[in-house]
Amino acid sequence: MPPRSRVAPGPVGSALLLTLWLAGCVASPPEVTRVAEPDTILTHENGPPGAREGSCWGRDRTPAVIETVTEQIVVAPGVTGPDGQVQQQPVYQTETRQRIVEERREIWFETPCVAALTPEFVSSLQRALSARRAYAGPINGVLDQPTRAAIRAYQRPLGLNSGVLALSTARELGLAAHEFSEGRG
Template sequence: MIRPLPCLLLVVCVVAGCDAGPTGPEPELQETTATAPPGAAPGTCWGKDVSPAVVETVTEQVLVQPAERRSDGSIAQPAVYRTESRQAIVRERRETWFETPCADQLTPEFIATLQRALGARDLYRGAITGQMDARTRAAIRAYQARQGLDSAVLSITAARTLGLIAIERPR
């Protein structure tokens, strides 16, 4: 009879560059107009955020041979166990497409306004430079994470909620 013992769990990233913190690199982040998701309107710009899969490594001790006991109940030969490890995907790799302002919209004036808007929300604490620097991207990530997008590339949705881009009204 095989009885697994309690297992040890280890969570690891399976995609290189898993560090996606505000100071780390963007894992497979693309900000491009060359590729867009199916059905995207012509002339729109898109970003793609790729979240790596999460794999769980489970290690179990499997009984190979049970212990041999003497007639008085003492152990004549201890049980023999074999260690087995396996991996299971806990969360699949995800690709999230989101519309972004195009490069011609990201003027120094626009970025300076973005920095002020993020500063008013206590997310940006640097000088208003009009440059898309690491501090600005970290503030964008912190703002968008609240809406469920873990990316340092500004989305159209975030730009609209910050009041930087007009919201189109239905006619």
């Protein structure tokens, strides 16, 4: 088989390539844009104000929600004659502005401490997520990327977009003891 050679496109081919490239660059802006990716930080030394000593906390930062509004503003009105015929078309200008619909938020959530994340605990977590069809990987007791992705997928509908296991989620899965306040049981 002879070697292939690249041939520079002619004027028509160049114009077509440029048109396709520009078409990929021009898109109508979405109405709502999420800025920044959620960011989860696991901290063991300091949590939110008032956190009890020895507790472990995660922090989830939700992105800001920004709305983009595009309007056509009349710069010069149209002119009609006495007979109702348009003598001059109106002139419009496109104005685009953005506004923050929802501020970026920081959510603190209590987590099981690292010492509790034993291979036995993680295996139980994997089994619990698997039983709820959130995890399809091996039950290996390793808190790896597929396990964290399953944690995130399970917690997202609960309002927490994090791959760090929240203590409330562990309790819901039956993996951590529930705490009861006085007078309740």
